[in-house]
Amino acid sequence: xxxxxxxxxxxxxxxxxxxxxxxxxxxxxxxxxxxxxxxxxxxxxxxxxxxxxxxxxxxxxxxxxxxxxxxxxxxxxxxxxxxxxxxxxxxxxxxxxxxxxxxxxxxxxxxxxxxxxxxxxxxxx
Numbered sequence: 001x002x003x004x005x006x007x008x009x010x011x012x013x014x015x016x017x018x019x020x021x022x023x024x025x026x027x028x029x030x031x032x033x034x035x036x037x038x039x040x041x042x043x044x045x046x047x048x049x050x051x052x053x054x055x056x057x058x059x060x061x062x063x064x065x066x067x068x069x070x071x072x073x074x075x076x077x078x079x080x081x082x083x084x085x086x087x088x089x090x091x092x093x094x095x096x097x098x099x100x101x102x103x104x105x106x107x108x109x110x111x112x113x114x115x116x117x118x119x120x121x122x123x124x125x
Contacts (some may be wrong), residue, residue: 014048015044015047015048016044017046017047017049018047018051019043019044019047019048021053022047022051022081023036023054024033024076025074025076025120026043026047028074028120028122029074053076054073056080062080062123063124063125064125065084065085065125067125069123069124069125071124072122072123072124073122073123073124074120074121074122074123075117075118075119075120075121075123076119077119078118078119079116079117079118079119080116080117080123080125081113081114081115081116081117082114082116082117083113083114084113084114084115
């Protein structure tokens with residue numbers, strides 16, 4: 001879509017190109033490795049119909065907590081910060097409000113962990 005010259009490619013060649021570009025990321029997930037080993041043509045069709053690249057800038061939000069998980073994402077290059085927030089209503093049975101009461105005013109209602117996610121890691125809500 002971004003390169004008009006791609007419109008000159010046949011449908012079959014464009015489909016193969018999408019698969020080739022996605023193949024390395026797909027092989028990082030066990031289920032996709034299995035599907036590729038069983039039926040490459042099927043995975044090529046899946047890539048053609050269901051794979052979409054998203055390019056994010058610093059501070060862009062890929063998905064938000066509590067949103068319906070309608071997709072899975074894999075980091076193809078670079079890294080992202082994954083923040084898992086815990087609201088007071090989500091406290092586990094062994095946690096109490098007092099365990100988060102010493103946090104700063106900005107974090108008063110929630111406690112979270114931040115993980116750096118690098119290339120090859122799959123994430124979703």
